[in-house]
Amino acid sequence: MWHPSYGIALKSIIYREISRFMRIWVQTLVPPAITMSLYFVIFGNLIGSRIGEMQGVDYMSFIVPGLIMMSVITNSYANVTSSFFGAKFQNFIEEMLVAPVPNAVIVAGYMVGGMARGILVGGIVTLVSMVFSAIELHNIPIIFTTVVLTSALFSLAGLINAVFAKSFDDINIIPTFILTPLTYLGGVFYSMSLLPPFWQGVSQLNPIVYMVNAFRYGFLGISDVSMWTAYSVMIGFIAVFFGLAMYLISTGKGLRS
Amino acid sequence: MYALAIQQLEKTYPNQVKAVQGIDLTVEKGDFFALLGPNGAGKSTTIGVISSLVNKTGGKVEVFGYNLETHLNEAKREIGLVPQEFNFNQFETVEQIVVNQAGYYGVPRKEAVKRAEKYLKQLDLWDKRNNRGRELSGGMKRRLMIARALIHEPKLLILDEPTAGVDIELRRSMWDFLRQINAQGITIILTTHYLEEAEMLCRNIAIIDKGKIVENTSMKSLLAKLNQETFILDTDPMPFKPKIEGLFSTWVDDHTLEVDVEKSTALNDIFDKLSAAGITVKSMRNKANRLEELFVRLVQGEQ
Numbered sequence: 239m240w241h242p243s244y245g246i247a248l249k250s251i252i253y254r255e256i257s258r259f260m261r262i263w264v265q266t267l268v269p270p271a272i273t274m275s276l277y278f279v280i281f282g283n284l285i286g287s288r289i290g291e292m293q294g295v296d297y298m299s300f301i302v303p304g305l306i307m308m309s310v311i312t313n314s315y316a317n318v319t320s321s322f323f324g325a326k327f328q329n330f331i332e333e334m335l336v337a338p339v340p341n342a343v344i345v346a347g348y349m350v351g352g353m354a355r356g357i358l359v360g361g362i363v364t365l366v367s368m369v370f371s372a373i374e375l376h377n378i379p380i381i382f383t384t385v386v387l388t389s390a391l392f393s394l395a396g397l398i399n400a401v402f403a404k405s406f407d408d409i410n411i412i413p414t415f416i417l418t419p420l421t422y423l424g425g426v427f428y429s430m431s432l433l434p435p436f437w438q439g440v441s442q443l444n445p446i447v448y449m450v451n452a453f454r455y456g457f458l459g460i461s462d463v464s465m466w467t468a469y470s471v472m473i474g475f476i477a478v479f480f481g482l483a484m485y486l487i488s489t490g491k492g493l494r495s
Numbered sequence: 496m497y498a499l500a501i502q503q504l505e506k507t508y509p510n511q512v513k514a515v516q517g518i519d520l521t522v523e524k525g526d527f528f529a530l531l532g533p534n535g536a537g538k539s540t541t542i543g544v545i546s547s548l549v550n551k552t553g554g555k556v557e558v559f560g561y562n563l564e565t566h567l568n569e570a571k572r573e574i575g576l577v578p579q580e581f582n583f584n585q586f587e588t589v590e591q592i593v594v595n596q597a598g599y600y601g602v603p604r605k606e607a608v609k610r611a612e613k614y615l616k617q618l619d620l621w622d623k624r625n626n627r628g629r630e631l632s633g634g635m636k637r638r639l640m641i642a643r644a645l646i647h648e649p650k651l652l653i654l655d656e657p658t659a660g661v662d663i664e665l666r667r668s669m670w671d672f673l674r675q676i677n678a679q680g681i682t683i684i685l686t687t688h689y690l691e692e693a694e695m696l697c698r699n700i701a702i703i704d705k706g707k708i709v710e711n712t713s714m715k716s717l718l719a720k721l722n723q724e725t726f727i728l729d730t731d732p733m734p735f736k737p738k739i740e741g742l743f744s745t746w747v748d749d750h751t752l753e754v755d756v757e758k759s760t761a762l763n764d765i766f767d768k769l770s771a772a773g774i775t776v777k778s779m780r781n782k783a784n785r786l787e788e789l790f791v792r793l794v795q796g797e798q
Contacts (some may be wrong), residue, residue: 241568243601250598257591329582333643336546336576337599338568495508495549 247339248347255351259317266317266355267362270309274363277305278370281427293429293460298371303454304426307388309363311421311446312413314356314389318348318396319409326400331493341487345397345480352393353386360385374457380465381456387472388449394479401486401493425450430462445471496560497521498651498682499545505553506540506706514540516706517554522684522699524559524650527677529693529714530686532703533794538686539579541703542655546576559650572600575644579655581636583643585629589620592628593643600647607646614642618672634665641672651682658692670696690790694718704794725782726765728752731775739772753782 259266278298286297293300325331334344367373375381403409424446430438441447442463452468455461461468487493499522506515515537522528532538543549545556547567556563561570583592590611597607615621618638623631631639637657644652654673658666666689673696677683687693693700693714700717702710710717729751736746742765743755752774756765769776 241601246601246603247599250595250604253598254587254591254595261586325584328585329580330584332548332578332582333596334599335548336571336574337596337647338571338601339599340568490550494547495543 241338243338244340244343247337248343248350251334251339251344251347252350252354255317255321255348256354258321258351259355266313267359270313270359271362271366274305274309275366275369277301278367282370293431293458295458295460299374299458300429300454301427302367302371302373303457304424304450306360306363306367307385307446307450307453308421308426310356310360310385310389311392311449312417313359314352314392315396315399315413315417317355318352318393319400319403319413321351322348322397322400323403323406323409326403326492327406335493341484344487345394345483348397349390349393349480352396353389356389356392357385360389376459377456379456380452384449384453384456384468384472387469387476388453391445391449391472391476391479394476394483397483398479398486401483401491404492420444420446425454425462445475448472496524497557498524498526498559499684500557501541501545501554502556503554504541504544504551504556506537506544506549507552514706515544515551518703518706518708520701520708520711522651522682524682525677525680526682526699527673527697528682528684529697529700530684530703531690531693531700531790532686536703537706538703539655540706542576542578542653542684542686546574546653547571572647573650575647575649575652577637577640577644577652577654577657579659581628581640583628583636583639586627588625588627589615589631589639590624592639593646596643597646602647610646610648611642614645618642619668634661637661638669641669645676649681651684652676653684655686656688657685658687658689666692702790702793709793723755724758726754726756727780727782728754728769728774728776729778731777733774737772737774739768739774742768 281301282298286301289297291297291300322331325334364373399409399412423441424444425441430441430447430451433441448463448468448471451461451463452465452472455465499520501518501520504515504518504520505513507513518537518541520541530538530541540549544551545558545563547563547570558570559573561567561573563570587595590608593611593614594604594607597610598604602610611624612621615624618641620635620638620642623635628636628639637660641654641657644654657673658669661669670692673683673685683696685693685697697714700710700712700714701708727747732750733746734749736749745753747753754765766776
């Protein structure tokens with residue numbers, strides 16, 4: 239049953255999470271702006287001008303939504319893995335475990351903290367991209383909902399990673415060996431239609447394809463996938479990851495002996 | 496209703512170590528209670544179960560009538576925990592640490608800031624409120640954890656070795672503070688290695704060894720079980736260390752004598768015997784580790 243204290247606890251976790259990444263803004267907010275500027279210069283301006291058009295738009299405009307989404311994904315994920323694992327590592331996760339904070343509030347608090355960083359970094363990268371390319375806005379509600387759902391999804395994925403992690407290596411393995419390849423192969427830099435039919439089929443198993451395409455549709459009105467499928471995939475993954483994170487925390491996986 | 500009621504508590508870790516084996520324990524409201532035991536006796540596991548950081552494998556725990564299994568969050572609201580290890584964010588400031596903790600218990604931010612000022616001032620940390628956790632000394636870190644445990648104004652304060660590694664002066668000021676909050680009605684449960692600490696502060700005591708309670712009584716009646724006292728006497732140098740008739744004594748060196756006597760023995764008799772042996776006593780003091788002796792006796796008695 240809901241107790242008024244839970245709302246205050248949720249706000250406290252969110253406040254603490256946002257303060258954390260704002261306190262270390264040089265590590266959390268500046269690097270994506272620099273990395274993405276390099277992508278825009280190299281892939282957009284230098285190489286992009288030789289590539290020409292992709293799905294009927296110039297290459298720079300094509301990659302902008304993908305690169306914004308890439309920074310949202312990596313920052314949402316990284317925020318929760320480092321914050322939650324840090325809390326476990328220094329044992330101050332116990333501050334929350336001894337308090338009357340329901341597991342759903344802990345999960346939601348970390349999720350919103352990760353979303354805040356993902357969306358803020360997405361905003362910064364969008365501003366940077368405006369230096370290199372004019373931004374079109376085809377469907378603002380789709381842009382907004384896609385970025386919110388994607389950041390929520392990867393914040394939850396980061397939380398699950400951090401619950402299982404026993405060392406700092408464990409919070410780097412998944413981003414390096416799974417997340418980065420899936421993002422690079424998720425249609426950030428190319429249209430699925432360029433792939434042979436077999437690899438187009440394989441790509442449909444990559445959930446990031448749906449997020450990048452839905453987001454690109456919001457800006458440019460072009461997509462390799464249907465919006466219904468994209469939203470179903472995002473909501474489905476969020477439901478599964480939220481449930482799994484709740485289960486892991488309630489059973490005390492890696493938290494309670 | 497008890498502040499804490501534990502029935503047949505059991506905890507077996509996945510590696511089959513039985514840390515707690517059927518503990519029964521009650522702590523009255525307003526009590527100052529000591530939980531003593533050697534390392535690995537099961538004290539921290541018991542505290543871990545009460546504060547829900549350790550999942551029990553059997554038994555029942557109630558905090559102010561709230562069963563941990565059915566009313567966990569209600570029970571948690573009544574408990575303030577000061578753990579043995581430092582467990583706060585080393586990168587947050589002192590004030591942030593206590594204010595955040597208040598938030599987890601549902602204390603609105605404005606009220607939390609007010610309470611933080613009150614408790615940080617009481618624990619001499621107000622000047623350090625903008626310092627990060629890692630910048631504090633060991634004693635300050637301990638006091639910070641006490642302030643954090645009190646911020647939601649619990650009825651039961653549990654301290655797991657709160658004065659470990661704290662210097663004597665600070666330890667005494669912490670004792671004063673704990674006595675003061677106990678007098679205000681907060682029930683306190685304390686685990687400690689310093690038996691003197693338990694003797695000075697606590698009214699009731701339980702001794703735990705190998706996961707079982709070996710003694711659970713009032714401090715007064717526990718100490719009364721000791722019917723023997725040891726005195727340390729500083730004497731004039733006695734190179735031949737004479738034997739004293741009718742007195743159980745041991746020479747520590749040629750001018751220090753330890754004398755064991757029954758509590759009922761008159762001191763005059765002791766001095767008569769010492770005079771008869773030609774020993775001049777220059778000063779005398781009581782050997783203070785009475786509780787330590789009893790503790791060792793109880794724990795060894797179990798073996």
